[in-house]
Amino acid sequence: MKNPLATLAALALTAASVLVAAPAGAAEGDTVTWSVRPGDENGEDGRAWVEWEADPGQSRTEHLAVTNHGDDAVRFRLSAADGYFTDTGRFNMLPADQESVAAGTWVDLPASVSVAAGATEIVPFTVTVPADAEPGDHAAGVAASVHSTGGGEVGVESRVGFRVMTRVTGELAPSAGLAASASWTGSVNPFEAGDVTVAYTLENTGNARLGTRPEIVLSGPFGLGERTLRGEEIAEIAPGETRRGTVRFQDAWPLLTYDVRVVAQPLPVSDDLSFEGVEPASAQTTVLAVPWPQIVVLVLAALLAAWALFRRRLERRRTEELVARARAEAFAEAAALPARAEPALITAADTHG
Incomplete structure (x- = not known):
């Protein structure tokens, strides 16, 4: 056909x-x-x-x-x-x-x-x-x-x-559940930031249709660099159904760890099907962001600095040895020279004697 x-x-x-x-x-x-x-x-x-x-x-x-x-x-x-x-x-x-x-x-x-x-x-x-x-x-x-x-x-x-x-009819119990995971992808270039990708799954765990738009919060240690992104809007999800979404935080520098929090507030799909006092669904996870390229650069820099210091000390020692050797040779040459007679002193008494 x-x-x-x-x-x-x-x-x-x-x-x-x-x-x-x-x-x-x-x-x-x-x-x-x-x-x-x-x-x-x-x-x-x-x-x-x-x-x-x-x-x-x-x-x-x-x-x-x-x-x-x-x-x-x-x-x-x-x-x-x-x-x-x-x-x-x-x-x-x-x-x-x-x-x-x-x-x-x-x-x-x-x-x-x-x-x-x-x-x-x-x-x-x-x-x-x-x-x-x-x-x-x-x-x-x-x-x-x-x-x-x-x-x-x-x-x-x-x-x-x-x-x-x-x-x-009966007791309406709208609710939702969330699960989240995250990964950090760094750049080979130590002077470029990486990305944090967050994947989440939302499930309608209640008995009523609902809508929502998840918010994803990313923060470093002690809340450093906290940022928020919004996932795709879920206009309608029936009881028992699930939705999956992914967001990507760009320019995420390796701060060792990032905390990720996903929050979704269940909302009625229409004014005729309203409900109030529904607790938001939330999920948390932690992702490692180890700065391996930066660590490699620091290790190489430390090795170069140690090598430069070693070379400087080695050159200084050689110089000191050369100076000491030259000084010893000079003293040896001086000691090997024959003794010279000292001139006699002529006094006036000797002249008129």
Whole structure:
């Protein structure tokens, strides 16, 4: 199959979107274009997805509007599955080959619907919360799909749909957990700083969807050179899901050790789903930043200085030995010279004697 949008549709489920795919058994070049949006018995109602609050055991009837934008009638397969948020924050639902075990099993809808060319069919579906459902947020998705092979052996299911979010009443306990690790990478050039890379993992350990934007604080011994960076914003993360992030502190000189602290304040995803007094998640770690290039330079400088001092002392000793040798030779030569007679003294008495 040569249609790239079909592959894209199989990978991501987006609300209120239109995708194109080749239907099963269609001639090459034939396409199906359709959209799926929430609605009521009269048609689309402007919502991007379904979101409601329910007591355990409560049911609710919703509708999905399936519009066929193509030129031929199409039978769409309808499905519901557990929902989740991807690492990029997009909502998705489990593929058809994976069995749902959570909110996806709460949705009851017809197996398929036939839609004439250019027409819209309104399909009711029911969401029933189990009597023993735990309080908090539960994500599911509904979709209309077509299956295509494009003449190949491996088929592709292309689907379009929207999320169905259910908040079960009861005690809401939003919380998050953090884990962090860090590493320091130095430069071979002793006159250049290195980098500290911090990796962290945030997990939604509560029962409510939340958003956050982690802050990462880096400080040397005694708080020297403290700096703060912000990680990527996490717009929405469902209970039980995790997100990973990485930040890099540049110009980090080797100060032997760095302390790293990661803090993430859980935030509500909307004003309608607010909560207060939630403790921030935090994690701490320490990373070694040993200045090996600088130590090598200092050792070499110390060795050169010691060698220069040794050479100076050696030259001084040689000079002193040469001076002492010359002095000894001079004394020896002086001692070897013959004695000279002293001249007689002539006095006046001797002259007139």
